[in-house]
Amino acid sequence: MLFGKRNLKEQTEKILEYLGEIEGYIRRDRNSFSTNEEVRFTPELQKVYDKIVHIGTLLQEKREEDQGVNGEMLLVLEKISDGNLQDRVQQKTSDPYIQYVATSLNNLSDKLQKDFNDMIAVLKEYERGIYKKSLDESRMRDGEIKELIKGINSLKNAITAMLGENFRHGIELERASETLIDKMYHILEASGEQTKMLKNASEEIALITQKARQSTENTTKMQQSSLKVKDSVAEGLEYTSKTVQAMDEINEATNAINEAIEVIDQIAFQTNILSLNAAVEAATAGDAGKGFAVVASEVRNLAARSTEAAKTIKDLVAKATEKADEGKEISDHMINGYKELSNNIDGTITLIEDTTRSVQEQVSSINTLKKTLDMLNQRTEDYITIAHTANEVSVNVSEISKTISKNVNLTEFEGKEEILREQKEKIEAEEAEHV
Numbered sequence: 001m002l003f004g005k006r007n008l009k010e011q012t013e014k015i016l017e018y019l020g021e022i023e024g025y026i027r028r029d030r031n032s033f034s035t036n037e038e039v040r041f042t043p044e045l046q047k048v049y050d051k052i053v054h055i056g057t058l059l060q061e062k063r064e065e066d067q068g069v070n071g072e073m074l075l076v077l078e079k080i081s082d083g084n085l086q087d088r089v090q091q092k093t094s095d096p097y098i099q100y101v102a103t104s105l106n107n108l109s110d111k112l113q114k115d116f117n118d119m120i121a122v123l124k125e126y127e128r129g130i131y132k133k134s135l136d137e138s139r140m141r142d143g144e145i146k147e148l149i150k151g152i153n154s155l156k157n158a159i160t161a162m163l164g165e166n167f168r169h170g171i172e173l174e175r176a177s178e179t180l181i182d183k184m185y186h187i188l189e190a191s192g193e194q195t196k197m198l199k200n201a202s203e204e205i206a207l208i209t210q211k212a213r214q215s216t217e218n219t220t221k222m223q224q225s226s227l228k229v230k231d232s233v234a235e236g237l238e239y240t241s242k243t244v245q246a247m248d249e250i251n252e253a254t255n256a257i258n259e260a261i262e263v264i265d266q267i268a269f270q271t272n273i274l275s276l277n278a279a280v281e282a283a284t285a286g287d288a289g290k291g292f293a294v295v296a297s298e299v300r301n302l303a304a305r306s307t308e309a310a311k312t313i314k315d316l317v318a319k320a321t322e323k324a325d326e327g328k329e330i331s332d333h334m335i336n337g338y339k340e341l342s343n344n345i346d347g348t349i350t351l352i353e354d355t356t357r358s359v360q361e362q363v364s365s366i367n368t369l370k371k372t373l374d375m376l377n378q379r380t381e382d383y384i385t386i387a388h389t390a391n392e393v394s395v396n397v398s399e400i401s402k403t404i405s406k407n408v409n410l411t412e413f414e415g416k417e418e419i420l421r422e423q424k425e426k427i428e429a430e431e432a433e434h435v
Contacts, residue, residue, distance in 0.1 A: 011040075015045065073105055085116060112145075115145060122152060131159050131163065137149050137150055160415070
């Protein structure tokens with residue numbers, strides 16, 4: 001802006017405006033400010049304005065210089081917070097306070113890097129199984145890093161103690177597992193012999209049981225057959241009794257037939273007499289009685305045949321009566337024989353029942369013995385299974401103990417040589433004691 005007239009008031013306001021921009025820049029309300037070369041000032045004000053411009057230029061240069069150092073410090077701090085201790089503040093500044101802060105930050109990074117590198121080196125030794133180095137706890141007066149150093153040293157001491165115990169226990173466990181494997185081998189061998197003996201005994205018992213069951217089945221069949229025979233005898237006795245009764249009824253019937261035959265004989269005799277009388281009367285009547293004579297002759301023939309038939313029937317009835325009497329006598333003998341047979345069968349059934357009961361008791365005893373043997377065999381198999389499992393466990397324990405001893409043996413820690421010497425002396429003392 002050009003001033004035609006050198007108005008003091010306007011020039012003063014312009015200088016104040018420029019000072020306001022510088023003030024806003026210092027307060028960081030604005031990022032930059034600029035001068036206007038077109039402004040015309042009086043010589044006195046021009047000197048003031050030039051001085052103010054020089055100060056503004058110095059302020060801009062100072063800020064740019066400080067911003068570079070501050071930016072690097074912020075980046076270094078951010079990387080330190082991310083765990084990276086490699087970067088340093090490279091730029092310089094004329095501000096002694098900011099430069100002191102930058103130098104202190106670099107020194108802090110150097111110290112932290114050295115401390116952490118020492119820790120990492122010790123931890124890498126631990127990673128390789130070497131637990132002999134410790135960190136100097138006096139390098140830090142206090143604070144979390146000192147606690148971290150103490151923690152690493154404590155970790156080393158704890159791991160050393162644990163490795164010593166593991167090494168000692170691994171050696172003892174390896175020896176104990178070898179002894180256990182040897183004992184389990186003898187147990188398995190003895191269990192195998194016992195199983196074989198029990199198996200043979202079970203086979204013998206099974207054979208005896210089979211024979212006893214066959215005997216029981218046979219006696220049961222004999223008992224059933226005897227019962228059937230007894231039933232048949234009872235049925236035969238019943239049928240024989242019915243036969244005797246039928247024979248008595250036949251005798252009664254034959255007696256009734258004989259009586260009927262007597263009546264028939266009498267009727268035939270009377271009929272014959274009547275036919276004779278009729279023939280006499282027909283002869284007396286002459287021709288008128290010829291037809292009647294023929295009838296009388298036929299009646300007489302019928303009476304003769306009736307008499308002959310009655311005689312035949314009477315003979316048959318007599319024979320039937322004789323046979324019925326013989327059948328009755330035979331039936332009586334059969335009844336006595338059935339009764340005696342029934343008594344004998346009852347005795348046989350009783351004997352069979354006693355034998356069956358005795359065989360069943362023997363089978364029950366044999367079954368009990370077989371169950372006992374089976375249970376003993378099962379227990380033995382369980383023991384063998386347990387022994388196999390224990391043997392596998394002892395083998396696994398032996399392998400684990402060897403692995404533990406091998407792994408611990410690959411490490412280096414304080415007191416390892418002393419443990420080896422103690423275990424060697426202990427083994428030599430035990431061997432001398434057994435000898």
